[in-house]
Amino acid sequence: MGIEQRFERVADEVAEVCRAAGRNPGEVRIVAVSKTVGPEAVRQAVTGGAHDFGENRPDSLMEKAALYPDETWHFIGNIQSRRIPAIVGSATLIHSLYEERHARKIDEAAAAAGKVQDVLLEVNVSGEASKSGLAPDDVAKLLDVCGQLSHVRVRGLMTMAPRGERCAAHDAFEGLARLQAVLRSGMRADRAAVFDGLSMGMSEDWREAVRAGATIVRIGRAIFDDAFEDVPF
Numbered sequence: 001m002g003i004e005q006r007f008e009r010v011a012d013e014v015a016e017v018c019r020a021a022g023r024n025p026g027e028v029r030i031v032a033v034s035k036t037v038g039p040e041a042v043r044q045a046v047t048g049g050a051h052d053f054g055e056n057r058p059d060s061l062m063e064k065a066a067l068y069p070d071e072t073w074h075f076i077g078n079i080q081s082r083r084i085p086a087i088v089g090s091a092t093l094i095h096s097l098y099e100e101r102h103a104r105k106i107d108e109a110a111a112a113a114g115k116v117q118d119v120l121l122e123v124n125v126s127g128e129a130s131k132s133g134l135a136p137d138d139v140a141k142l143l144d145v146c147g148q149l150s151h152v153r154v155r156g157l158m159t160m161a162p163r164g165e166r167c168a169a170h171d172a173f174e175g176l177a178r179l180q181a182v183l184r185s186g187m188r189a190d191r192a193a194v195f196d197g198l199s200m201g202m203s204e205d206w207r208e209a210v211r212a213g214a215t216i217v218r219i220g221r222a223i224f225d226d227a228f229e230d231v232p233f
């Protein structure tokens with residue numbers, strides 16, 4: 001099976017899991033994580049129907065976004081201050097903001113580029129020491145900071161679940177969805193209206209994430225790696 005077919009199969013399955021969970025398939029966006037593949041693989045995914053792509057390095061983000069400007073590009077990697085203008089120049093949505101100093105730099109870079117940058121706040125729901133992101137209790141504070149920045153718009157939350165553990169993944173996704181609901185209920189109406197994103201779920205655990213309310217799943221290997229073995233939760 002080629003990339004084109006693998007994307008189509010993932011898209012069909014996402015729709016199926018949505019319907020089984022009583023959700024509208026149109027509510028879930030599939031970000032094809034192309035960080036391990038080159039431009040030709042991106043082209044094949046586009047042919048299969050992919051229009052959102054995720055990259056974790058600013059250079060590959062810039063390169064591929066320039067080659068495929070009609071697609072939507074997402075930055076899902078670790079943010080480094082000095083690369084923020086490059087990221088802001090190419091990314092429609094930044095999934096991985098969790099530091100105040102980066103929020104301020106994104107605001108500056110977006111102002112210079114004449115755009116409002118959409119971001120998600122990354123949350124370390126499971127509390128694993130190896131994972132980056134905000135502790136759940138610290139999210140409100142960064143939301144307040146971002147609320148003061150006129151070129152940053154917070155569109156929701158993102159998390160990475162512990163790998164290979166069904167229960168832990170389930171708890172992390174449910175935890176993120178609950179946190180979003182609580183924060184949203186305390187927001188001004190105009191902010192709440194756009195705080196609608198939940199980016200969670202990868203090749204191994206996206207089904208669990210969709211059931212918990214994900215609006216964005218980030219899928220790499222299940223689309224781009226023909227050796228990926230799908231062992232659904």
Ligand SMILES: *Cc1c(COP(=O)(O)O)cnc(C)c1O
Nearest residue numbers: 033056076202203218219220221
């Ligand atoms: C690599 C990556 C993914 C995709 O992971 P797969 O297991 O290949 O689906 C999703 N999100 C982030 C943040 C990543 O770095």
